Amino acid sequence: MTVGIFSAEVVFAFIFTTILLNRYGNWKTQNVVVTLSVLIAWYFSLLIIFVLPIDISLAAYRKCVKDHLPQNITNSSQDTVTCKQPWSYVPQSTLPNMWRVVYWTSQLLTWFIMPVMQYYVKSGEFTLKDKLKNAIKSNTVYYSTLMTIVTVLIVYIALKPGVHLDWQKLKAIASSASNTWGLFLLILLLGIALVDIPRELWRSSQIEYTLRKVYFKLSKLNTEKIESEGALEDVIESIKNLSVSINPEDPLYDCFQIILKKVPEDYRDSLSNIRSNSRRSHTTVSIGVLTRLHKQLITAVHMYRRTDTQGSLTLEKAIFLEDVNFNMTSRDRSFKKTYCEPSKWNDYVDISKIEWYWWCCVHPALLRTLAVLTGILSVTVVWSEMTFFKKQPVLSIFALMVNAAKESNDYVMIQILSTIAIAYLAYCTYSTIFKIKLLNIYYLAPNHQTTESSLIFFGLLLSRLTSPMCLNFLGLIHMDSHVIKSRILETDYTQIMGHMDVITIISDGFNVYFPTLILIVCLATYFKIGSRILSMLGFPQFLEDDELVTDYIQEGRLLVVREKERRERKLRGNEMRRKYREQSRSTRSVENPEERLPPSRQENMKSYLLDNAEPVDRSYQSYATGSINESERQLPNVSTRPSTTWEPPRNIFSDL
Numbered sequence: 001m002t003v004g005i006f007s008a009e010v011v012f013a014f015i016f017t018t019i020l021l022n023r024y025g026n027w028k029t030q031n032v033v034v035t036l037s038v039l040i041a042w043y044f045s046l047l048i049i050f051v052l053p054i055d056i057s058l059a060a061y062r063k064c065v066k067d068h069l070p071q072n073i074t075n076s077s078q079d080t081v082t083c084k085q086p087w088s089y090v091p092q093s094t095l096p097n098m099w100r101v102v103y104w105t106s107q108l109l110t111w112f113i114m115p116v117m118q119y120y121v122k123s124g125e126f127t128l129k130d131k132l133k134n135a136i137k138s139n140t141v142y143y144s145t146l147m148t149i150v151t152v153l154i155v156y157i158a159l160k161p162g163v164h165l166d167w168q169k170l171k172a173i174a175s176s177a178s179n180t181w182g183l184f185l186l187i188l189l190l191g192i193a194l195v196d197i198p199r200e201l202w203r204s205s206q207i208e209y210t211l212r213k214v215y216f217k218l219s220k221l222n223t224e225k226i227e228s229e230g231a232l233e234d235v236i237e238s239i240k241n242l243s244v245s246i247n248p249e250d251p252l253y254d255c256f257q258i259i260l261k262k263v264p265e266d267y268r269d270s271l272s273n274i275r276s277n278s279r280r281s282h283t284t285v286s287i288g289v290l291t292r293l294h295k296q297l298i299t300a301v302h303m304y305r306r307t308d309t310q311g312s313l314t315l316e317k318a319i320f321l322e323d324v325n326f327n328m329t330s331r332d333r334s335f336k337k338t339y340c341e342p343s344k345w346n347d348y349v350d351i352s353k354i355e356w357y358w359w360c361c362v363h364p365a366l367l368r369t370l371a372v373l374t375g376i377l378s379v380t381v382v383w384s385e386m387t388f389f390k391k392q393p394v395l396s397i398f399a400l401m402v403n404a405a406k407e408s409n410d411y412v413m414i415q416i417l418s419t420i421a422i423a424y425l426a427y428c429t430y431s432t433i434f435k436i437k438l439l440n441i442y443y444l445a446p447n448h449q450t451t452e453s454s455l456i457f458f459g460l461l462l463s464r465l466t467s468p469m470c471l472n473f474l475g476l477i478h479m480d481s482h483v484i485k486s487r488i489l490e491t492d493y494t495q496i497m498g499h500m501d502v503i504t505i506i507s508d509g510f511n512v513y514f515p516t517l518i519l520i521v522c523l524a525t526y527f528k529i530g531s532r533i534l535s536m537l538g539f540p541q542f543l544e545d546d547e548l549v550t551d552y553i554q555e556g557r558l559l560v561v562r563e564k565e566r567r568e569r570k571l572r573g574n575e576m577r578r579k580y581r582e583q584s585r586s587t588r589s590v591e592n593p594e595e596r597l598p599p600s601r602q603e604n605m606k607s608y609l610l611d612n613a614e615p616v617d618r619s620y621q622s623y624a625t626g627s628i629n630e631s632e633r634q635l636p637n638v639s640t641r642p643s644t645t646w647e648p649p650r651n652i653f654s655d656l
Contacts, residue, residue: 005088006054013050017043025455026448034121034452041109041459044102045466048493049426052470053418054088055095055491056402056479057411061086063489064409086411099496110463114456115139121452124295126255150177175498180506182468186429187514189465190385191521192530193428194378199526201371205364207328211321215556216542216549218314222559225307232300236267238293243271246285255290262297264304306449313447318560324359335359339567377424381476382522386515388476391484399478422473429469433461471500 021027021042027035064083119135154173203209239259246256263271323337330336335355380397387395394400398421405413437443442457444450474494475483481490482499502510524530531541535548543549 003090006051006090006094009050009054010047013047014043017046021455022448023446024444024448024450025452030452030455031121034117034456037109037114037117038455038459040105041114041463044106045462046426048102048466048470049422051095051098052422052473052491052493053415054086054090055493056418056474056477057086057088057415058090058095059479059489059491060406060409060414061089061411063406066489083409084411086415088411088415095492096496099493103496106463106467110460114460114463115142118453118456118460121456122295122298124291124293124298126258126291126294150174172498172501173503176501176503178464179468179471179498179500180502182465183472183500183502183514184517186465186468186472187518188521189429189432190381190425191518192525193432194381195522195525197428197431198371198375198378201367201374205367205371207321207325207364211318211325212544212553213542214314214318214321215553215560216540217556218311218318218559219552219556220540221307221311221314222555225304225311228300228303228307232264232267232304235293235296235300236263236271239263239297240271242285242289242293250285252285252287252290255287255294256285259290259294259297262294262301264301302449302451306443306445309447309449310445315560315563318556319564322560327356328360330356330360333357338564374424377420378428381421381425381428382518384476385472385518388478389483389515391478391486394478396476396478398473398476402477402479418473418477421476422470425469425473426466429465430462433458433465467497468500471497475500 017039021035021039025035025038061083068083116132116135116139119138120131123131123134125131125134150173154170242256246253250256260268260271319338323335327335333356334350334352336352384396384398388399390396394403398417401417402414405411405417434444436458438457442454444454444458470493471480474480474491478484479488479491480494480500481488482501501507528541528543531543535541535543535546540548540552
């Protein structure tokens with residue numbers, strides 16, 4: 001039973017990681033090695049979040065057993081009642097072994113495999129050997145810088161009197177350096193999310209605010225789409241110029257064919273026409289030119305597809321939000337959509353009524369409730385972050401709650417409190433990461449639109465941030481002996497992963513400026529100082545008091561209006577074509593009434609028409625067939641021409 005709970009969390013973490021990776025990546029088209037590496041990196045990061053509360057409850061149980069050890073000798077039954085095994089109990093060696101696998105696998109992926117893969121997938125080379133060579137060469141600068149920093153730290157520590165370096169101390173130095181980088185990045189991410197999440201949830205309950213924000217995003221995406229189209233056209237133009245200079249006998253022709261296969265289908269016809277109609281040039285083509293062009297094409301095609309897909313999804317969202325805004329004042333409490341297909345459930349229940357109550361009543365109230373709850377959690381986290389260094393009296397709210405559960409040996413409550421707290425910390429950290437858009441290169445775009453290099457980049461961030469975040473949480477609940485400076489029975493996680501130590505250079509006074517920094521970031525986020533600075537630097541941000549943002553919102557609204565007009569014209573055209581087809585069928589049936597008769601009646605009708613037919617006007621027949629003589633051609637008889645003339649149907653092209 002208890003092992004089953006641990007196994008269920010391990011399986012659930014894997015399923016959740018798979019769903020998350022499928023939302024952003026595309027396992028059908030991306031490299032298998034990239035998929036596996038990113039899956040492992042993301043999975044191990046989330047696995048720590050799910051399993052750490054079990055480790056905390058087991059540490060509390062071991063402490064209880066140790067405290068009652070003398071009493072166990074005299075009264076074992078009382079110990080059974082006092083120190084009952086947690087509901088999530090696992091064998092003692094399970095968690096240490098799992099943490100070792102997670103730690104060393106994450107270190108191998110983070111520092112050696114994934115950095116090389118990141119440059120491998122971005123490379124424009126054409127062979128595996130050349131891609132690996134370029135990736136290793138590109139990482140030389142990165143590893144050289146890293147080794148320089150590590151060497152300086154080792155020399156600094158080695159010169160201190162009374163310090164003797166060995167493997168354990170070198171490992172501690174590396175862990176401290178990693179924690180220092182991770183903690184400062186964690187301060188930035190937490191400070192932004194702790195304020196932004198409750199505020200955005202509350203504002204999202206206001207449909208007009210949400211609609212304006214979507215208009216703004218739609219306008220930005222439209223601008224990015226235009227830029228991506230221009231960049232792609234420039235690359236296609238370079239390919240056109242290059243196609244004239246290369247022929248099937250060229251040794252680099254196979255490489256050029258690889259480039260052509262990645263050209264979007266809309267542009268392949270133009271390339272084929274140019275290659276067939278142009279004369280061959282004698283200009284030499286180098287592998288360096290093809291490699292650079294290949295890399296540019298990969299980036300341009302992805303940018304074009306991503307902006308096109310994201311723009312379409314945002315446009316649909318804007319149209320839906322306009323429907324929600326319109327239905328807010330509906331008196332019949334029936335949700336009406338601008339464009340929708342009838343649901344198959346309408347035969348059993350009125351779906352429009354349910355949708356109206358959900359989107360107009362329940363959903364806004366739920367967002368406001370979540371905003372209040374996350375606001376309380378954010379205040380609790382900020383207060384605990386600012387006071388967790390204080391040992392006596394205990395001021396950290398998380399430490400007070402966990403200590404109270406420990407005193408009553410309520411392991412279920414310990415695990416529930418730990419799960420809620422660490423899950424909210426992880427959500428704040430990861431949600432900020434998922435919103436990062438670094439130079440329009442590293443960007444997690446949903447609907448399978450994230451590049452392989454972006455997946456690897458954010459896999460690196462998750463792997464390097466999860467460990468400092470968990471160590472920070474253990475410090476918040478006073479289960480890290482290096483934080484509260486006292487001997488306690490720690491978790492298996494800290495015994496394998498280390499403690500929340502920072503490098504010696506900045507360790508003095510860390511408990512003073514660490515809380516100060518997180519408070520400064522929270523205040524800066526509340527007053528939107530970072531957004532205003534980015535807006536001044538030319539990166540548009542959603543600031544409602546900015547005139548430029550107003551223009552973006554107006555442009556987004558016009559884009560929605562144009563899309564609705566286009567769809568209405570299309571619907572009118574389809575309706576007119578449908579009516580014309582019905583009218584044509586009815587006209588043909590009137591002109592040929594025998595087609596609607598049974599076969600016996602049709603034969604009788606044909607016999608009747610043949611018997612009562614008038615003589616054929618041979619002069620008109622000869623005129624039409626060209627067998628008329630010269631005299632008749634000069635003086636045609638007007639009466640021999642048809643009495644009626646054919647006229648084309650009207651209103652065929654009214655939709656154009």
